[in-house]
Amino acid sequence: xxxxPSLILLPFEPSRDGFAFRNAFSWTETDLTxxxxxxxxxxxxxxxxxxxxxxxxxxxxxxxxxxxxxxxAFGRAGVADGLLRSAVQRWPSFGLCGGMALTxxxxxxxxxxxxxxALELEPMRALLWRRQQRTxxxxxxxxxxxxARVRFMPGNVPHAPFAQDLCRQLDxxxxxxxxxxxxxxxxxxxxxxxxxxxxVVVFGIERRGEVSATLSVYxxxxxxxxxxxxxxxxxxRRRTCLTTDMPTGPMPTGRHHIxxxxxxxxxxxxxxx
Numbered sequence: 001x002x003x004x005p006s007l008i009l010l011p012f013e014p015s016r017d018g019f020a021f022r023n024a025f026s027w028t029e030t031d032l033t034x035x036x037x038x039x040x041x042x043x044x045x046x047x048x049x050x051x052x053x054x055x056x057x058x059x060x061x062x063x064x065x066x067x068x069x070x071x072x073a074f075g076r077a078g079v080a081d082g083l084l085r086s087a088v089q090r091w092p093s094f095g096l097c098g099g100m101a102l103t104x105x106x107x108x109x110x111x112x113x114x115x116x117x118a119l120e121l122e123p124m125r126a127l128l129w130r131r132q133q134r135t136x137x138x139x140x141x142x143x144x145x146x147x148a149r150v151r152f153m154p155g156n157v158p159h160a161p162f163a164q165d166l167c168r169q170l171d172x173x174x175x176x177x178x179x180x181x182x183x184x185x186x187x188x189x190x191x192x193x194x195x196x197x198x199x200v201v202v203f204g205i206e207r208r209g210e211v212s213a214t215l216s217v218y219x220x221x222x223x224x225x226x227x228x229x230x231x232x233x234x235x236x237r238r239r240t241c242l243t244t245d246m247p248t249g250p251m252p253t254g255r256h257h258i259x260x261x262x263x264x265x266x267x268x269x270x271x272x273x
Contacts, residue, residue, distance in 0.1 A: 008177040012203035015224040023095045023220035034129040098135030098199040099128035100220040139271045146188040150266040159239035160266040167210045172270045188267040189259030
């Protein structure tokens with residue numbers, strides 16, 4: 001039986017509680033130093049970090065699983081920091097959406113501090129990198145599992161068979177919001193690149209059924225704006241349909257943002273940290 005309709009909307013304002021700068025970064029010494037340190041420690045999360053920089057990377061290092069594995073091999077072989085720095089700078093820009101989203105959640109409601117929107121980029125870089133790593137440590141295997149199921153579904157099926165899990169994820173998001181905390185969620189699509197992933201903040205949910213809901217979202221790619229994700233069952237009730245006013249689909253660079261289809265997603269899940 002579908003749950004009774006309900007609405008939870010936290011007083012999170014993207015124009016105040018999100019960052020005023022966009023999730024599109026150019027390399028600095030702070031960024032390169034962080035990467036060098038992560039590869040030097042050879043953590044499992046670091047191996048995927050270059051490939052998954054930010055999810056929603058803007059022209060970033062979307063080298064795929066092979067590229068990430070090669071970067072890990074560089075680290076294992078003890079190649080000098082200079083080689084790593086030179087390699088990653090082949091990509092002119094990258095994203096830190098997970099770091100931005102998690103930091104915005106941690107700073108909210110921020111009634112006794114400077115609003116997140118007033119923070120400048122440069123003093124935040126090191127913190128955003130650390131938070132980015134935490135989100136990837138917590139979510140990268142889940143991203144990979146859902147992406148693989150979507151990407152390798154037989155035939156050109158637009159709707160993913162995740163109705164049961166979507167119900168569970170909406171329950172989790174609703175529970176988190178009812179406790180007075182925004183939810184960090186990962187967005188999954190069918191883009192050819194396994195690292196074309198993205199992370200956003202959900203601060204509102206209007207629940208109309210087990211898999212029917214509208215989520216209010218802060219997207220680090222869209223400063224000051226409230227975005228939305230609408231979920232509903234597909235004609236095949238085992239499958240779901242997720243639409244959004246966040247830009248998804250083909251990009252001018254020839255790559256894809258999250259999905260091959262404009263305005264569509266395949267799945268979402270809450271990231272617990």
